[in-house]
Amino acid sequence: MKFLLKLVFAGGVISSVAAAPNNDTGSMGMPVDSVNVESSIASDLNGSYEIRNPYAESADESFTIAAKTAAPLATRVSCGGRTWTHGELLGHTGDGQPVYTRITDNRIYLNWNGRVPDNIWILYHLQEGTFPINGANDALIDGCVNPVDPSTGPVNLLGTNGSGQITCNGVAMPNGNRLGVFVGSTGNTYQFIKYVNGLLRVMIKQGENDSREDNYYMGLLNETIQGKDGSYLDPQWRGVLTTDMVNGCFWPTAPKMATPLPDNTCASGPAISNVTNISQTALTVSFTGSGVTSLKWRIKSNGSEVRSGTTNDFGGATSTNLSYSLLAPGNYTLEIEGNNCSSGVSSRAFTINEPVVVIPDCQNGPSVSSVTSITPTSATVNFGGTNLHVFSWRILSGSNAVASGKTGTLTSNSANLSFNFLQNGTYTFELKAEDCKAPSVVTRNFTVAATEVPCTRGPSLQSIISANETSLQFLFDGENVFAIDWRVKKDGVVIRQNRVSPTSNRPVINYNTLANGAYILEIEGGSCKSTPVASAFGVNVALPIYISNFEGKTVENGVELSWNVVEEKDGKEFEVLRYDDRMQNEEVLGKVALTDQRIGKYTFLDKNPLLGTNYYQLKQIDIDGTYTKSKIVAVKPELLSATVIAPNPAEDFVNVRFSSRTAGTSEVTIYNIAGQPVSASTIRISEGQNNHRINVRKLGGGHYFMKINHGGEATKLRFIKAD
Missing domain, CATH: 2.60.40.2550 (Immunoglobulin-like)
Structure with missing residues (x-):
């Protein structure tokens, strides 16, 4: 009677599905499979084969190996009740990177912007919500999508040798050979090479008495190579087995196979013939072709995909409307291909023009008739204008804006406005029409008269953490300070000002672009009354003392601070400041005077650092008494x-x-x-x-x-x- 032994070729490795008798290969008695194949045969195997046993017919006949015609690899497969198509856009992750389907050897992988991710559960975090989190999708993803394995690597490290053994990067990997021992907190884990259905797997035994032969896990092998916590490779693998070989040759799990589906090629087309009715949210595409009843489409800008989708079944029509979320005016490219059938891609450039908006003249206005219900943080503005429903506004103190905003669509000629806390004084309210044309802005003066409350403590300006052309972050100290008025001065003149409501003691303020130069930041209480305090800062320029490489480190006698003065002008000295682990309780540790050489390296030793994290800062003092503060460095001295x-x-x-x-x-x-x-x-x-x-x-x-x-x-x- 004839029998067939089926050989499979996977990842460049030939192995037998049928297990041979066990052989004793080590002290733990691990059985192995016999997979020896003559090298002359193995070198030619690249597909599906049959070995015929002739003994049922004649003892004089020899074994024969015959190749079977391999079925073509599919670009469409079925798994979990879903059809998966190679190159199908599944969605975008939170950082905007696209995720596509990748079909390799009838297995499903993910193509995350050009790489195969190890975490298949990114499918639950697509912006488009393609895979809602539920039990059905748990089973679909876990049962169909493969993580990274040797077949996804950039270089194939797998092969075979003349003895029929699997090789990795040219190194023979004997079946059953022990690789090494992982030393863990609960005991030793022994790791072995195991051939499983033609694939290299890592079989583990957890302790000397573990008799299991099908416990596979490779997560400890790289740590064993690195010698973590005393883990070690067996002598024959030391200096031979590398992490690249582990990741490129061993399979973390058994491959999840899908069912290939026959390709369905479109009879002809589709080919774009025209793009019409173009707007920022829709267009009509006309095309030629037959057998096409639905389309896949993509809109690209400068080669990058910005919108995509599929149409419903439109039967025998040769034009269809595409809708998409708002696109800015500009030049784009539309790509289409068959959705119900496979086809090439047809593309056509098109342009979205600027929308034409007609703004009418304002009727019976605008005007500000009154400002009422005034408090330090709100007011009601009554205005005139028959067709005025949206306006922008500013509150000016002199010529400087201290508050601004824009209304929504109003249904009456009265608007309740909120703004940051205003000190008592006279201000100008400025109104600019937005949904009708007016020759100029209109204004009305008003007065804030409220009882002023002194601040409990502060705000005091501790330092300027960072500054650039359009923003600045500073550190302050204070108690019950819910608003801070700030001003940027140049040569004593206020050039920027506003109010910030801090949510921490390190608020960020934003302002219109400043030119390169030196400035003064001045702050005072906004929701309460306090004395103004100021500190200098620079935008892309050096201040009178310019330091670099300010850092701290633990030494035997305490904490050593060091910094370099690379440039100075009219500088005097440094004060060394220290804060506790909550960045509070400022303490002056000492002073360091500039040397005769002025520039160079300076050091300071804190002999009694605090327990926990210590925060240090330099106060750079000039000969005229003005100062600025450096960045803050953190040092946690070891016990x-x-x-x-x-x-x-x-x-x-x-x-x-x-x-x-x-x-x-x-x-x-x-x-x-x-x-x-x-x-x-x-x-x-x-x-x-x-x-x-x-x-x-x-x-x-x-x-x-x-x-x-x-x-x-x-x-x-x-x-x-x-x-």
């Missing part, structure tokens, strides 16, 4: 520092010397190279310098590391125990 272990190698003991910022009792644990604790003791740590002798006489020769746990922090030291 233990300047740690030394000696002698190394050691025989009977090691001396450990270090400096501690706090006193207390600490645990000292010694681990072997496999990460297993072999010794533990307790020491008493004093504030300042410490010296401790640790007995290691009973340890065997080899490499060890010592961990000192103190105050929630751990310090690791390596040493060698001599034989």
Whole structure:
């Protein structure tokens, strides 16, 4: 009787589906499959084959291998009740990157803007909502979409050798061979090469007594290569197996196969013949062709897709209307192709013109008849104008705008306006018509007269964190300060001003573009009354003292600050400021005068840093008393520092010397190279310098590391125990 043994070729690897008898390959007794194929045969295999056993007919006949004609790979497949088409746009992720379908060897992958993502669940986060989060889509995505595997890599590392073994980057990967041991907190995990249906998999055994033969997981192998926590490769793989080989040769999961669907080619076309009725939201496309009852379409701008979709079935019509979300006026390209059938792409350029908007003249206005119900943060404006329904407005203090806005569509000649807190005084309300034409703006003066309340504390300007042509961020201190009035001055003249309602002590203010130069920022309470405070800043220019590379680091005696003065003019000195871990409680630590050389490196030592994170800042003072503040740097001093272990190698003991910022009792644990604790003791740590002798006489020769746990922090030291 004849029988057939089916061979499959996957990822450049030939293997037998039928398992051969088990062979003993190591101390853990892992069985393997026999997959030896003559090299002369293996080199020619690239598809589907049959091996015929002749013994049922004649003992004199030999085995024969015959190639079967392979079916063409599909560009459309079915899986989970859905048809997947190669190149189909599924949607866009939150950052605007497109996600397409990729069909490889009848398997479904994702093409995320040119790369295959490992996280298939990005389908749940498409802007278009193509795959709503529900149980049905859980099963669809998990059962159909493949993550990254060797077939998606840029280079094929897989092959076979003359012994029929799978090779990775030219290195033979013997079936059943142990790769290495991952050392974890709960025990050791042993990792083996396993051939599964012609694919390289990583089989794991969790502990010496794990008898499972089908537990596959490759997530620990790269950490084993890196030697994490004492993990190690077996000797034959050290310096041979790399992370690139792991990612390019081993399959993380069994491939999920889809059912190929026959291609349905359009009889002819579609080819665009005309694009008409063009607006910012729709157009009509006419085309030639037959057998086309629905279209896929894309609109591109400068080669990038900006809109896309598919039409409904339009039967035998040769024109259809396309609708899309608003597009700006400009030049575009329309692309179409068959949706109910496969076709090439036809394209045609088209232009969206600026819409023609006719604005009528204002009737019986505009005018501001009165400003009533005035408070420091609101007012009611009564205006004239028969066809005036939308206007923009400003509130001026002198010639400077302190508030501005634009109304929605009004249904009466009265508008209730809100604005940032205004100090008591006289202001000008300015109205500009928006939905009708008027020769000029109209104005009306009004007065704010409210009871002024002094600020509880501040606001005081701590520093200017950053500044550029259109925005600035500053740090302030204050209590119950809900609004801050700010002014930008140039040579004593206010050139920008407004109000900010801070949500933190580091608000950002925005203003019209400033030219390069030096300026003064002045702030005072807006919702309460306070004394104005100011600080200098520059836009793309150096201030009188210009520093760079301001940084801090932990040293044995505390925290060392350093900075470079690269340019200065009329500078005097620096004040070194420190804030606590909440960036509060400013403290002046000391002063550093400019040297005779003026430019160069400067340092300052904080001998008693605070516990936790310390924030430092330089106050740069000029000879005229004006100042500016630098950026803030953060330093978190370690509890233990300047740690030394000696002698190394050691025989009977090691001396450990270090400096501690706090006193207390600490645990000292010694681990072997496999990460297993072999010794533990307790020491008493004093504030300042410490010296401790640790007995290691009973340890065997080899490499060890010592961990000192103190105050929630751990310090690791390596040493060698001599034989």
